[in-house]
Amino acid sequence: KEHTASPASLSEQVSGRIFHVASRLGLAFRKALSADGFNLHLSDGICAGQTVPHTHLHVIPRYTDDAFYWNWRKLAYNEDNSELIDKIKSKLTLSIS
Numbered sequence: 613k614e615h616t617a618s619p620a621s622l623s624e625q626v627s628g629r630i631f632h633v634a635s636r637l638g639l640a641f642r643k644a645l646s647a648d649g650f651n652l653h654l655s656d657g658i659c660a661g662q663t664v665p666h667t668h669l670h671v672i673p674r675y676t677d678d679a680f681y682w683n684w685r686k687l688a689y690n691e692d693n694s695e696l697i698d699k700i701k702s703k704l705t706l707s708i709s
Contacts, residue, residue, distance in 0.1 A: 616667045618656050630669050637671045647673035 616622055622630070631652070638650035653670040655662035674680065690696075 617665050619654055619667045620656060622667055630667075634669045634671050638673075641671065641673040645673050648676045649674045 614622070614626055619627070634652050638652065641647050641650055651670075651672040651674055653661075653672060654667075
């Protein structure tokens with residue numbers, strides 16, 4: 613019920629509730645649709661696939677033979693990412709209560 617354009621703007625409580633409800637929906641999809649699994653898809657920004665300017669989480673039923681794949685699986689894995697990790701850590705802020 614709270615409007616935010618970016619998932620980064622959600623409170624921890626609301627984020628947790630969204631993922632809790634989405635996982636329950638995913639389990640219901642598995643049972644009702646005989647799905648083999650489900651994906652939770654959350655986009656932040658147009659380049660990430662966000663087409664509606666509010667935070668929402670897609671619950672996508674999946675089947676073993678649905679031939680869907682995320683194209684990042686084809687990207688090369690970088691073993692030496694310590695510089696990237698340090699850069700991200702320097703910008704990361706978490707509020708812990």
